[in-house]
Amino acid sequence: MELSSENTGGAVIVKAVGRVDGANARDFHEGLEASIGADGESMVLDFEGLSYISSAGLRVVLLVAKTLQQQSAKLAVCSLSDSIREVFEISGFDKIVPVYADTGDAVSGLGV
Amino acid sequence: MSRIQPPYKILVVDDEPDLQPLVQQRMRRYVRSGQYQFVFARNGVEALQCLRQDDEIVIVLSDINMPKMDGLALLEQIPKVNPNIRSVIISAYGDMKNIRTAMNRGAFDFVTKPVDFDDLKLTIDRTLQQLLEWRDALGARDRLVALQNELDVASQMQQSILPKSFPQGADFEIYASMKPARSVGGDFFDVMRLEGGVLGLAVADVSDKGVPAALFMMSSRTLLKGAAIGVGNPSEVLAEVNNLLCEDNETAMFVTLVYAVYDPSSRRLTFANGGHNTPVLIDGDGKATRLPLTGGVALGLVPDLEYEQMSVTLSPGDHVIFYTDGVTEAMNETEEEFGMDRLEGLFSRSRPVEARLVNDVIFDAVMDFAGDAPQSDDITCMTLLAEG
Numbered sequence: 001m002e003l004s005s006e007n008t009g010g011a012v013i014v015k016a017v018g019r020v021d022g023a024n025a026r027d028f029h030e031g032l033e034a035s036i037g038a039d040g041e042s043m044v045l046d047f048e049g050l051s052y053i054s055s056a057g058l059r060v061v062l063l064v065a066k067t068l069q070q071q072s073a074k075l076a077v078c079s080l081s082d083s084i085r086e087v088f089e090i091s092g093f094d095k096i097v098p099v100y101a102d103t104g105d106a107v108s109g110l111g112v
Numbered sequence: 113m114s115r116i117q118p119p120y121k122i123l124v125v126d127d128e129p130d131l132q133p134l135v136q137q138r139m140r141r142y143v144r145s146g147q148y149q150f151v152f153a154r155n156g157v158e159a160l161q162c163l164r165q166d167d168e169i170v171i172v173l174s175d176i177n178m179p180k181m182d183g184l185a186l187l188e189q190i191p192k193v194n195p196n197i198r199s200v201i202i203s204a205y206g207d208m209k210n211i212r213t214a215m216n217r218g219a220f221d222f223v224t225k226p227v228d229f230d231d232l233k234l235t236i237d238r239t240l241q242q243l244l245e246w247r248d249a250l251g252a253r254d255r256l257v258a259l260q261n262e263l264d265v266a267s268q269m270q271q272s273i274l275p276k277s278f279p280q281g282a283d284f285e286i287y288a289s290m291k292p293a294r295s296v297g298g299d300f301f302d303v304m305r306l307e308g309g310v311l312g313l314a315v316a317d318v319s320d321k322g323v324p325a326a327l328f329m330m331s332s333r334t335l336l337k338g339a340a341i342g343v344g345n346p347s348e349v350l351a352e353v354n355n356l357l358c359e360d361n362e363t364a365m366f367v368t369l370v371y372a373v374y375d376p377s378s379r380r381l382t383f384a385n386g387g388h389n390t391p392v393l394i395d396g397d398g399k400a401t402r403l404p405l406t407g408g409v410a411l412g413l414v415p416d417l418e419y420e421q422m423s424v425t426l427s428p429g430d431h432v433i434f435y436t437d438g439v440t441e442a443m444n445e446t447e448e449e450f451g452m453d454r455l456e457g458l459f460s461r462s463r464p465v466e467a468r469l470v471n472d473v474i475f476d477a478v479m480d481f482a483g484d485a486p487q488s489d490d491i492t493c494m495t496l497l498a499e500g
Contacts, residue, residue, distance in 0.1 A: 021488055021489075022320065022321050022488065022489070023488070025320065052441075054437075054441075054488075054489065055298075055317060055318075055319035055320070055366070055368065055437075056319055056320045056321065058319060058366075058410075059319040059320055059364055059365060059366065062364040062366070062413065063363075063364045066364060083449075089405075090368075090387060090388070090389060090390070090405065091368055091387035091388075091409070091410045092386070092387040092407070092408055092409030092410050093387075093409075093410070095409050096409065096413060096414060
């Protein structure tokens with residue numbers, strides 16, 4: 001799993017590539033926490049390159065959403081592959097974390 | 113084991129009185145900067161006394177020829193006092209025989225007389241480097257052992273909550289099993305006999321692993337049992353368990369689960385789904401149909417949610433398969449997933465009748481598919497057979 005982040009000023013876009021499972025969920029968490037902007041920016045997780053996410057990975061997404069919420073910032077995910085979208089739909093996570101088609105939609109959807 | 117930090121304490125052992133002031137003078141820069149600290153002994157016996165009294169010494173720098181106990185004898189004694197000390201031998205130039213003996217007795221390195229202090233500094237640093245890496249490795253091993261113990265505890269907790277036997281009746285069969293992953297996952301299942309001959313069935317998957325997840329699993333299972341007995345219908349059971357799990361859930365753990373109530377007399381199955389994989393119905397011809405998703409969110413995340421429930425009336429000979437993503441997301445060596453299609457296609461040609469055998473067919477198929485690929489998640493499957 002590889003993370004790369006870019007702060008566009010209004011939002012931090014984090015691209016996750018590869019697999020997130022129980023074995024690397026902690027790295028995933030630390031990587032996302034480290035990407036949180038200093039000025040209360042919202043975050044968009046770009047999952048286009050993500051091939052798999054386990055429940056431990058979903059939990060990290062939620063923890064990061066909570067951290068951001070404490071700074072009055074928001075979290076969105078975008079560019080989900082069919083299988084990742086299915087995971088979000090089955091678990092009901094799509095009802096907790098907003099899902100967008102791409103980073104552009106996500107940034108405008110977050111209103112930042 | 114304590115971490116070692118600068119100043120690194122080095123014991124210099126030599127019977128010649130001129131080495132001590134020389135070391136103090138030539139190494140004063142590193143002593144002043146807090147990198148090294150030197151202590152001195154005049155022979156092997158004194159050196160051992162120092163080592164016994166001072167467990168901060170990490171390197172012994174020793175001459176070979178000394179009265180009372182020489183450097184070679186000292187080398188043999190050091191590991192008995194502290195096996196994590198590294199020794200460097202100081203010997204006359206060209207004294208290869210003694211140097212070889214010293215190395216055979218566990219010396220890490222040697223320097224020759226007259227001592228070149230630049231060379232000595234390099235030797236000390238190289239020795240320290242190796243020692244730090246060695247201690248890190250030992251620390252990592254200790255942490256691994258601690259982690260393994262933690263996983264054993266979690267694994268026992270998980271095993272302890274699974275039912276060991278299943279209710280039996282003339283008009284139904286139920287069978288379930290779980291194959292835990294090597295690193296503990298969070299699957300569990302439960303089968304409860306409720307009032308009026310009705311059965312409560314649950315298959316669940318807790319996010320994350322380890323002891324916190326196992327504790328969350330314990331409370332999920334207990335709350336579910338309580339709600340199943342006290343509340344009854346699946347949508348209300350999920351709503352209640354969700355609210356209880358949301359209290360004080362700072363760690364954002366969650367559980368996905370399907371809870372179903374089956375009445376064997378009417379063959380009516382009512383189920384609600386909290387973010388879990390949808391159960392599959394296999395009819396008497398082996399044809400598979402997914403039960404509809406009821407659109408519920410995983411439990412423990414957001415309070416005051418409503419959960420929908422749905423009902424189907426089974427025909428005699430229908431099987432309903434409840435499972436966790438350990439089945440559908442099991443991977444083979446080329447990282448391909450087992451998937452829903454394989455699960456649904458398993459019984460298209462032939463299908464055993466007994467619930468237990470149907471369950472076994474699924475496990476065997478998943479294991480065959482995965483081959484030698486490591487199992488990363490628990491695999492859980494429960495089969496209900498409706499009989500006339």
